[in-house]
Amino acid sequence: SQQGEEDPQALSIQEGENATMNCSYKTSINNLQWYRQNSGRGLVHLILIRSNEREKHSGRLRVTLDTSKKSSSLLITASRAADTASYFCATDGGRKDTGRRALTFGSGTRLQVQP
């Protein structure tokens, strides 16, 4: 089963507006990351927030993390047409049953920014 689940599945906004995407997860984590994927291409890392952090900024990106609610949000301010892409959260929580550490991805939010 997937660890991270993004919400909404799809989002369409006008250029200049803010876009907010949410991610919920199920188990404890070491960190949570957000990635961007342009259609059919490789994922690109955007930002990492550690479990002891509550908020992080990078340019027009703002990520929050609420470990009590097991949720995170990604805010893109003043969106541009070039921000059109799919956005994924990925959790690094480790697996107690296998000892394996791995990034577990959700199914993503498709963002469409209309010019």
Added chain:
Amino acid sequence: EAQVTQNPRYLITVTGKKLTVTCSQNMNHEYMSWYRQDPGLGLRQIYYSMNVEVTDKGDVPEGYKVSRKEKRNFPLILESPSPNQTSLYFCASSRGQGLTEAFFGQGTRLTVV
């Protein structure tokens, strides 16, 4: 330039014909992994490697093999591909066991007919 290189980018093959998708990284990363991406299912880990000669199964390993003879290379092998392995495949690498930023290849779109 730091990068993960996958080949081929596109591949159409027939059921049962063995194939290999190559993956190479130039960042001296210890950790490498393979994912498949299917609509509505996100990315699922197939296999991963913590270092040379150390590999282990991910969430969906059936029908796949990997090897890690050199630090930079992590090929994915489909011994007898089947149509349900039609998917978009990504190789990724990152530093060490404490996972930090993962670098992804550009993907291999595989179709098995």
